[in-house]
């Protein structure tokens with residue numbers, strides 16, 4: 160198979176953007192928040208945890224500690240008790256309290272809307288910063304989590320494993336205005352279709368643009384190069400299409416790297 164040129168990859172990326180928009184028009188972050196502060200804290204808590212579980216604990220967390228100052232001054236054991244269901248609760252308690260202190264001491268209790276300021280907060284890395292920029296401030300951001308890593312590698316939009324390099328690769332392919340919605344749709348696609356262990360290639364709305372697929376036999380697909388997953392064959396009826404017959408998503412879950420915490 161001839162190697163894809165950069166221009167061809169850009170054009171394919173544009174087609175993937177359209178297919179994702181068609182398949183998952185309403186995809187957005189599944190984390191519930193009412194302010195940049197709440198989204199920042201919820202995103203830190205979402206590491207190694209489902210958004211559903213985070214949403215359950217943040218109801219009480221934000222009721223008891225509604226501001227950065229309140230969270231910064233809280234008894235750490237009280238925070239730990241609330242966030243315990245999210246896992247790694249001791250470290251997460253330290254991270255959210257450190258970030259809250261930084262916000263209070265350096266940013267007058269407000270979440271900054273600049274990537275460099277956000278990643279200067281203790282406990283905040285590029286992924287979290289880009290989630291906040293994109294979803295709380297409307298500033299385009301490519302937040303590279305495990306779904307973004309796996310799906311974009313399978314789609315051949317990057318060969319990198321390092322999140323910062325993936326962010327740079329995607330930034331070079333996609334118009335800035337697409338970054339946040341592309342992130343949210345790819346994450347949703349990674350959850351409902353292109354899962355780590357059993358990607359549903361036979362019903363995938365992106366199959367027609369996915370280089371991981373080749374028709375190995377009529378009605379049978381094979382993942383040829385298992386980037387971020389296991390090579391396997393799927394039986395199914397022709398999914399090399401524009402997404403017809405695939406489920407439209409319900410409502411789900413900046414700047415490219417210069418220079419990661421969570």
Ligand code: SF4
Pocket residue numbers: 313314352353354358359360363364365366369370371372382
């Ligand atoms: S065709 Fe398969 S590997 Fe490619 S994006 Fe869809 S589910 Fe993932």
